[in-house]
Each structure stands twice: as structure tokens, then as C-alpha cells.
Amino acid sequence: MTPPQRPAPQPGIYDTPYWRYTAAGELRLQRCGGCERFRYPPGPVCPDCLAQESSWERLSGAGTLLAWTVFHRQYFPAIEVPYLVGAVRTPEGPILIGNLIDTSAAELSHDMPLRAVFETLPTGRPADADTHTDSPGEGWRLCQWTPLETRPLHKERA
Amino acid sequence: MPDPQRLAALRDEIAIVGVGESDYSQDYALARRGERYSDAYGYAATAFRRALDDCGLTRDDIDGLIAGPATASERLGEVLGMDVRWADQADAVQAVLKAAIAIHAGVAECVALVYGNDQRTAGTAYGGRDAMGGERHLAYTYYAPWGLTSQGALYALLANRYQAVTGLTERELGQVAVAQRAFARLNPNAVMRGPLHIDDYLSAPYICEPLRLYDYCLVNDGGVALIVTTAERAARLGRPAVLLSGIGRADHNRDATSLRPRLVDFYRPAQRTAAEQVYTMAGAGPSDVDVLQIYDSFSVHVPLALEGFGFCPQGGAGELLADGALGPGGRLPVNTAGGHLSGSYMQGWGHQAECVRQLRGEAGERQIPHARTAQYVSDVAGKVTSLIYRRADA
Numbered sequence: 001m002t003p004p005q006r007p008a009p010q011p012g013i014y015d016t017p018y019w020r021y022t023a024a025g026e027l028r029l030q031r032c033g034g035c036e037r038f039r040y041p042p043g044p045v046c047p048d049c050l051a052q053e054s055s056w057e058r059l060s061g062a063g064t065l066l067a068w069t070v071f072h073r074q075y076f077p078a079i080e081v082p083y084l085v086g087a088v089r090t091p092e093g094p095i096l097i098g099n100l101i102d103t104s105a106a107e108l109s110h111d112m113p114l115r116a117v118f119e120t121l122p123t124g125r126p127a128d129a130d131t132h133t134d135s136p137g138e139g140w141r142l143c144q145w146t147p148l149e150t151r152p153l154h155k156e157r158a
Numbered sequence: 159m160p161d162p163q164r165l166a167a168l169r170d171e172i173a174i175v176g177v178g179e180s181d182y183s184q185d186y187a188l189a190r191r192g193e194r195y196s197d198a199y200g201y202a203a204t205a206f207r208r209a210l211d212d213c214g215l216t217r218d219d220i221d222g223l224i225a226g227p228a229t230a231s232e233r234l235g236e237v238l239g240m241d242v243r244w245a246d247q248a249d250a251v252q253a254v255l256k257a258a259i260a261i262h263a264g265v266a267e268c269v270a271l272v273y274g275n276d277q278r279t280a281g282t283a284y285g286g287r288d289a290m291g292g293e294r295h296l297a298y299t300y301y302a303p304w305g306l307t308s309q310g311a312l313y314a315l316l317a318n319r320y321q322a323v324t325g326l327t328e329r330e331l332g333q334v335a336v337a338q339r340a341f342a343r344l345n346p347n348a349v350m351r352g353p354l355h356i357d358d359y360l361s362a363p364y365i366c367e368p369l370r371l372y373d374y375c376l377v378n379d380g381g382v383a384l385i386v387t388t389a390e391r392a393a394r395l396g397r398p399a400v401l402l403s404g405i406g407r408a409d410h411n412r413d414a415t416s417l418r419p420r421l422v423d424f425y426r427p428a429q430r431t432a433a434e435q436v437y438t439m440a441g442a443g444p445s446d447v448d449v450l451q452i453y454d455s456f457s458v459h460v461p462l463a464l465e466g467f468g469f470c471p472q473g474g475a476g477e478l479l480a481d482g483a484l485g486p487g488g489r490l491p492v493n494t495a496g497g498h499l500s501g502s503y504m505q506g507w508g509h510q511a512e513c514v515r516q517l518r519g520e521a522g523e524r525q526i527p528h529a530r531t532a533q534y535v536s537d538v539a540g541k542v543t544s545l546i547y548r549r550a551d552a
Contacts, residue, residue, distance in 0.1 A: 007287045007302035041300060041415050067319035067421050069311055070367035075285050079305040082367075087315055087421055095416040097301045105367070110322045142303055 006078045006121060008140060014042035017056050019140075025118045027061055027143050029094060030054040040094035061116040063088035063145060066095060070105050088114055088145050098145045113148040165405070165439045172258040173392035173399040173550065176213025176385030177511040178205040179347065182502040186278070186349045186378045194279040198228045199237045201381030202274025206238055209383035214395055215268060220385070222266030224248050224257055226273030226507065234272060242266070250453070250506025251407075251536055251543045257386040258402055267387060273507040274381040284309055284377070295539045296415045309539070310374055313456040314366035316420045321368065323424075323473075326461060328368060330476040332359035334457035335372035335499050337485030342496025344486065344524035349378050350500040373457040375498035382507035384514075392550065398518045403531075404440025404546035406432035411540050419540050428542040429466025436533075437468075440546040444468045447546075448529040449516045450490060451509035453536035454497045460484070463535040467544065491526050509534050510545075517549045 011019045021028040030039040032046035033053030045052050068086040071079075084100040086108075100108065101119060118141045180201045188195065196204075202225075210217060217238070223245040225231035231245040244266040248256050250273070257269040275282075283289055285308030292299030299307055306312075320326060336356050342348035354372065362371040392399035410419040410428035419425055437443050444467060452463045461475030469490060470478050478484065484492040495501040495512040502508050513532035515521045534545045 006305065007307075009303050041296065047412060067315040067322075069314035069318055069369075070364065071305060071311065072364040072367060073285075073308075075308060076287075076302075076305055083305060085301075085304055085306045085311065085315070087319075087417055095413075095418055095421065097304055097306055097417070099304050110319070 006076060014044065018042055021056065022118065022141050022143055025141065027059045027116050028056045029059060029092070031057040038090075038092045038094050040096065059090055059092050059116070063090045063096065063114045063116065064111045065100075065108060065114055066110070068100060068105075068108055084108075086114070086145055096143070098143055100146065101144045102146045107147065114145040115148050117144050117146050118142070119144045160435060162438060165435070168258060168262055168405070169403055169439055169441070170401040170548070171389050172261055172386060172402040173389045174384050174386055174402070174510070174514050174547070175392045175395055175397065175399050176209040176215065176383070177514045178208025178210070178212055178383040179502075179504075179508065179511055180204045180379075180381040182347050182349050182378060182380045183351070185380060189278045189379055196379070197276045197280070198274040199234065200274065201276065201379055202226070202229055202234060202272045202383070203237060203381070205274065205381035205383035206270060206272050209270070209385050213385045214397060215385060215387075219268045220270045222257065222260055222269030224253050224269060224271045226250075226253070226275065227505070228275040228277070229272070238272070240270075244269075250510065251538060251541050253507070254384070254386065254402065254510060254545055255405055255407065255543070258405065261386065261388060267391065269386045271384040271386060271507075272381070273383070273504060275505070276379045277503075278377050278379045282377070285311070291539075297417060297539075300415055308366065310369060310456060311366040312417070312420065313458050314369045315417065316424065317368050317458040319421045320424060320458065320462070324461075324476065325473065326476040328360065329356060330479045331368075331373070331457055331461070332356050333479040333482065333484065334454070334460045335359050337479075337482065337488070338454070338493045338497045339500045340485045341491075341494050341524050342500035344522070345495050345501060346522070348496040348501040349376050350496065354500075369456060369458070372499065375455045376500070376503045378503055380502055380504055382504050382511055384507075384510055389550070399550040400514045400517045400547050401550055402545060403548045404436040404442065404544070406434070406436030406439070406542075406544040408432040408435075408542050409540060410542065414540050424462055424466075425537045425540060425542060426466050426472075428540065429463070429537060432542045432544050433467045436544040436546055440548075442531060442546060446531050447533045448491075449494055449513065449526050449532040450492045451494070451513055451532065451534045452492055452497070453506045453509065453538055454493060454499055455503070455538070457499060459537060460492060462537060466537065466542075467533075467535055486524065494521065494524050494526060506534075506536055506538075513545075513547045517547055
């Protein structure tokens with residue numbers, strides 16, 4: 001029996017590159033070839049100018065905390081409560097969602113600076129082509145956020 | 159742009175003449191015991207029969223059908239034995255609007271709006287990877303790898319930011335649940351009728367902080383039906399009719415998944431647009447509203463709607479709530495049947511039925527004296543709508 005897992009990413013036609021870059025420890029999003037705005041979530045055209053051309057460009061990994069919630073109700077067996085989910089405003093424009101890690105609710109404040117970190121998640125899921133794991137059998141990675149000041153162990157800088 | 163002159167021509171031309179609802183309270187008790195005797199179509203049929211009885215029309219008079227989201231109009235036509243000339247699907251946001259447009263265009267004269275849902279006994283998921291609505295609102299399921307899927311969690315994020323921006327306290331927000339429970343206690347068909355004090359609210363567990371148990375809507379089975387026709391036909395029925403005086407509608411879908419409309423704008427631009435339309439068309443304003451029904455899958459909808467539709471200044475909802483304005487005897491009665499939090503979670507359909515009952519003066523112990531104008535406001539995930547109803551003799 002494999003242990004219960006987090007819901008894995010389900011890379012679709014537009015999201016596959018995002019997860020491939022995440023697996024490589026890079027936070028990249030589509031940037032419009034027309035108006036140069038960053039776009040999230042990935043999609044077929046730029047919602048601002050409707051241009052179809054885009055390139056996947058790296059974000060700075062900086063952000064500020066727009067809002068957060070503490071989950072007290074368990075929706076997924078693999079994710080123990082309580083856990084933190086934050087909405088993070090990036091200087092590039094998009095608002096991104098991630099878990100706030102290596103911190104606690106008491107340490108959070110609105111608009112505090114955060115930085116992106118990549119968390120490798122343990123999983124019993126066998127490696128296969130769909131998971132885009134960079135290291136087969138070791139699970140997959142998520143872009144998470146942590147207060148700028150902390151020095152987390154076992155995490156890599158974005 | 160919407161044409162004010164064409165909209166003005168629709169004012170008071172359409173009437174709701176019949177309402178029917180299932181036995182929410184009794185069915186909830188049965189569901190809790192694990193008894194399952196009906197499905198979405200069964201609840202819809204119960205409500206439809208009652209709405210027909212209520213208005214005095216017969217099934218043969220019905221030439222249009224709008225089915226709610228949990229049933230298919232074709233199958234509903236089969237179940238109810240009705241061959242209509244025009245049919246459609248709609249959620250509560252659109253149903254009354256679509257019926258009015260269809261009748262005004264002349265494609266139908268008497269439209270039955272029928273909703274049935276067995277969401278509790280069928281175990282409909284509003285959280286988790288397969289949360290309902292994910293195909294329409296990507297945010298409902300998109301963030302599953304981070305453990306964020308429930309709509310409640312999205313509104314919890316909103317509440318977190320909104321509290322920071324406006325200073326709304328937990329105690330003030332709690333007054334939404336307290337006021338609506340006080341109304342539910344006056345409604346024999348409400349699901350939750352036990353007393354709820356603010357201390358009960360504050361000692362209840364968080365689900366997704368800052369939202370607690372009582373900030374979340376019920377999940378129960380039931381059905382609602384409305385019979386809608388022309389004001390002219392309504393007058394011939396010789397029963398109290400309720401006229402549709404105003405409609406307002408605006409979307410806020412851009413950047414929806416990145417949550418900008420929720421967390422930065424609080425849906426205010428769409429609310430302002432819809433408010434301007436509905437009030438202009440009805441020739442009324444917030445101060446004319448005797449009874450207000452607000453879509454409340456979560457308590458935090460209520461302060462947003464109060465501010466977005468001009469019932470108080472931005473950031474002023476907390477004061478209204480703290481004053482007890484929303485409950486029985488208050489100066490701005492909201493969700494007088496108990497709403498989704500304590501009455502019945504009929505996804506906005508029950509709110510229309512309650513507008514009708516209040517304007518007819520048939521709301522029993524919870525009746526708001528001399529109610530002549532009622533408003534419905536909804537801002538579900540960026541689809542903002544509002545309807546203003548008034549008594550035919552008002």
C-alpha cells in the first residue's frame with residue numbers, strides 16, 4: 001500500500017510547462033509576446049491583449065502576502081491540519097497560491113514580504129511520465145512561499 | 159451597453175404568481191437518519207405541484223420551463239409530463255432573468271422555474287479535488303495540490319483580506335449567522351431552529367479560518383418552484399401578484415482564478431454596475447428596500463453585498479451588523495427565512511420564494527410589516543445579479 005498523497009498536479013495543455021519548470025526548481029509563467037504582461041493561470045491567449053504568442057519567463061521569486069487562511073478541516077488525507085494557504089502578490093503582476101511553510105499563523109501579517117521556495121513532496125506514487133518528476137520515484141515539487149527572513153532547511157531558493 | 163429605455167419597458171411587466179417549496183425541515187431530519195426517499199426530480203416535482211396550487215394556473219397553462227442546475231430540462235419535462243414551447247437551464251442568478259426575457263420576447267407566456275437538489279443524500283462535494291463547479295470556476299479545483307479546493311476556503315481568503323482592509327471583527331461577522339438564525343426560529347420550514355448566541359458562534363470551531371462552522375451554509379435536500387407570467391395575466395388570476403421591477407447583472411470573471419476580483423476588488427466594480435442598473439430600472443434605491451435577500455453560501459457575502467449595493471458606506475457593514483440591524487425587528491431585515499446559513503440551501507432559489515411571501519404578507523411570524531419592496535442580491539464567484547420586486551398594488 002502506498003501512503004495517501006496530496007492531489008497531484010494534472011498538467012493540461014496549457015499547464016504542462018509550468019509543472020515541468022517547477023520540477024526543475026524554477027518559477028516561470030507565460031509572458032505575453034504582445035503586451036509583455038505575465039499571465040496566470042496559463043491559457044491560450046493574453047486576457048489583456050488577446051495575443052497568442054507567449055514565452056515562459058522566470059519570475060523573481062519575490063512576493064507579498066495578500067491574504068491567508070488556516071485550514072482546520074481536513075479535506076485531503078495526506079495533508080494534515082492545520083495548514084496554511086496564502087495568496088501571494090508578485091511584483092510581476094500575477095497573484096499566486098501556495099502553502100506558507102516554515103512559519104505559523106501567529107507570525108503572519110498582511111503585505112509581509114515572502115519568497116518562493118520549492119518543496120519536494122514525499123509520495124508513494126510510482127514515477128511516470130505524467131508527473132514530470134525530475135527525480136523518478138522521489139515525488140514531485142510545489143512552489144511554496146515562506147517569510148523572507150527565515151532560513152529554511154532542506155529547501156532551495158527559487 | 160444595456161439600453162435603459164428597453165429595460166424601463168420591462169419594468170413591472172413580469173409577475174411571479176406562484177411559489178412552492180419542499181419540506182426542508184422534515185426532509186433534513188429524514189436525511190440525517192439515512193432515509194432517502196426522493197431525488198432532485200422528486201423534490202422539484204413537490205415544489206412544482208405546490209407552486210401550481212398556489213397560483214391557480216393548471217399544468218396546461220405552462221408553456222415554458224426553466225430547470226435548475228441539478229436537473230435537465232428535458233428529463234424534468236418528462237417527469238412533470240409537460241411539453242412546453244420553450245425551455246432552458248439556469249441557476250438562480252439567471253432563472254428569473256431568463257424567464258422575464260423569454261416572456262417579454264413572446265416565446266412563452268407562463269414559465270415554470272423549477273429547482274430540485276438532493277445534494278445532501280447524494281453526497282455532492284463542494285470541496286476536494288472533484289468539487290462541484292470546477293469546470294465553470296477553475297479556482298474551485300485548480301489549487302488542489304496546495305490543499306485549497308473548497309469554496310469556503312476561497313471565501314475565507316476573502317474574509318481574511320476584507321477584515322484587514324475594513325476592520326470588520328469576528329464578532330461583527332458573527333452577527334450575520336446570529337441574525338439569520340433568529341429569523342429561522344420564526345420559520346417552521348427552516349432546517350436550523352435552535353437558538354444561536356454570539357458566544358455559541360465564537361466558540362464554534364473554525365473550518366477555514368477566519369470562517370467558522372456557522373459562517374458556512376447548510377447542505378440539505380429540497381426543491382423550489384416559481385411560476386412567472388405577464389403582469390396582465392397575473393392581474394386576471396385575482397390573487398396577490400409580485401412584479402419584477404428591476405434587474406441588474408454584471409460579471410467579474412477576468413483574473414478570477416488568480417483571485418484578484420475576490421481579494422483585491424471584493425467584487426465591488428461588478429456590484430456597482432449591477433446596482434446602478436437595478437436601481438435605475440426600478441426607480442428605487444437602497445432606502446426603499448423593505449426586505450433584503452442576499453445569497454449567502456458564506457456569511458461574508460452579506461457585508462460585501464451591503465456595501466456593494468449602497469446599504470452602507472464601504473467599510474460600514476460592521477457597524478450595521480453590530481447594531482442588530484439585520485435581524486428580526488432591525489431596520490434592514492436580511493434573509494428573513496433564515497437564508498442558506500439556517501433556513502435552507504437552495505442556491506438562491508429559496509430567496510426568490512421568500513421575497514414573494516414577504517411582499518404578499520404571507521410570511522407568518524417572520525413577516526416584515528408593510529413590506530412593499532424586496533431586493534435580491536447575489537455575487538456568486540463573480541457573477542453579480544440583483545432583482546427588485548414589488549407588490550402589484552404598491
